[in-house]
Amino acid sequence: MSKRRTGQVTVLAGGVGAARLLRGLAPLVRASELSVIVNTADDDTFFGLEVSPDVDTVLYTLAGLADPIRGWGIAGDSFHALRALERFHGHAWFQIGDQDLATHLFRTERLARGDSLSTVTAAQARALGVAPRVLPMTDDRVRTIIDTTGGRRSFQEYLVRDRARETVRAISYAGARRSRPAPGVLAAIEDASLLVVAPSNPLVSIGPILAVPGIRAALRRAGAPVVAVSPLIGGRAVKGPGDKMMRALGRAPNPLSIAECYADFLDAMVIDTADRSFAPRLAACGLSVTSLDTLMRSQVRATAVARAVLDLGSTTDRRRTLAV
């Protein structure tokens, strides 16, 4: 696939949805011109290991190692260490494959030595042959807390252990207020020719990134157009509990609600054909809109969505405010 002259493309990314879009973008954008700012508020510690699920998903995707079906971990990975850990710990609700474990071991050791998450992530990207820049949103500790009817949960407890069965009452990003963008994050926004918000959960994937002081302001100030890909198809999140969370927090799960989350910096939106009835209202808010099949179940579909993002970005002017 021939690469476009896109200039710097910077993507705000969560996990699975972002990974699918990146599968489409990576072949189209020169690696040296692609930067990914990744949510780290899902990070957690398991068995003493520092796990960064979204960073790992992005790294594995760009390295061609990801399991595209499962949405996490390394394709074909085995689980011998985890089964052996269960001898000591009992049932493990968080799955870590044997190869995946190596990623966490390396990270844990380097963080313990005092290296920053962004330094470690850059080293991991190099080791895995990932040329685009993968930037954790912050080197500081930010954690998404899900306040449910059953109590306060870490994000992984809510999503993985409790399978998102509990009703969400509130979401907060502990530590966000005192956090700073990781080195390179603000520059990746300021220097971009195109800014992309991946089809990730706006509340728990993109929300934490925007909660790091300075990032939202940089997006508002940026000279490049900002294109978001809606993570919803016909009122449902493609993967994960995004729609359910939105409803629980009083937001209709549709592209308008997504646009509202990004209202102060968004210029354009890619939505699914199932949601094209929302296009006029999005346009009325001043947004450029493209609709197509956004279910990226194959490389071909991912490429089509990525093309739509690049096309929309190249024809959209930068606006400053929205009337959502």
Added chain:
Amino acid sequence: MSKRRTGQVTVLAGGVGAARLLRGLAPLVRASELSVIVNTADDDTFFGLEVSPDVDTVLYTLAGLADPIRGWGIAGDSFHALRALERFHGHAWFQIGDQDLATHLFRTERLARGDSLSTVTAAQARALGVAPRVLPMTDDRVRTIIDTTGGRRSFQEYLVRDRARETVRAISYAGARRSRPAPGVLAAIEDASLLVVAPSNPLVSIGPILAVPGIRAALRRAGAPVVAVSPLIGGRAVKGPGDKMMRALGRAPNPLSIAECYADFLDAMVIDTADRSFAPRLAACGLSVTSLDTLMRSQVRATAVARAVLDLGSTTDRRRTLAV
């Protein structure tokens, strides 16, 4: 196999040689009457993981998980995590299997939380269904340092990384002087009806145990006879560089030199038939001696050696001093 009435049997153990003897002893001695005091001076940190090679070998052996051919690790273990670690670290000279990794992860996490090595080891023994008491010699940090013609090496660097090719000039046990026996160690010696020195390297496996202040004195004071199994067969160590190290340090690799290492507390010795010419001189030093085929290449042979140890122990009187 019917268990004997042995009373408490306490074994001083290194790695492979001790594991082979324990394979023979475990079916003969009631689990509640078997204690193993294990060398921890070979412990090291790899990939941020706290590895206790001799403790693991003893645990795996008593759990029936050990790889009896290789002498370390878990039988049938895979190495997927290690291969993945090599993406980040380059070639790994210390091999850790996927299941083995779980043991180190559990230990590392618990030690980091402030638990002692003996507490963690007891928890691991329980989890693995190991009923005999496995006691690290100390909860303090003691490390065997091998001073070679090429420089100072940790034990694992000397043995595994450099394959024991360098000539040994001196051996020391860093930290030993300030270390204390782990809880239960002195009692296991004092309360024993039989004390066994496993066929382990006297310089780097049993030596460090004896260097923990209080242990050697307890062995001297103990009321039970002390039986050592020679780790040599016809001047050669069955496994590892013991013979080479002994020669390098000016000691002939024969049962007399082994007896010398334990002269102040030894009562009896099991030697290989290949070394039976040494029996009269050992007897002249006041030792009871049995010779048989000590190469424990099968369960049958391990049982035969274990029986010889128990028999010799039951017919040997406790002496206080030797004339070696």
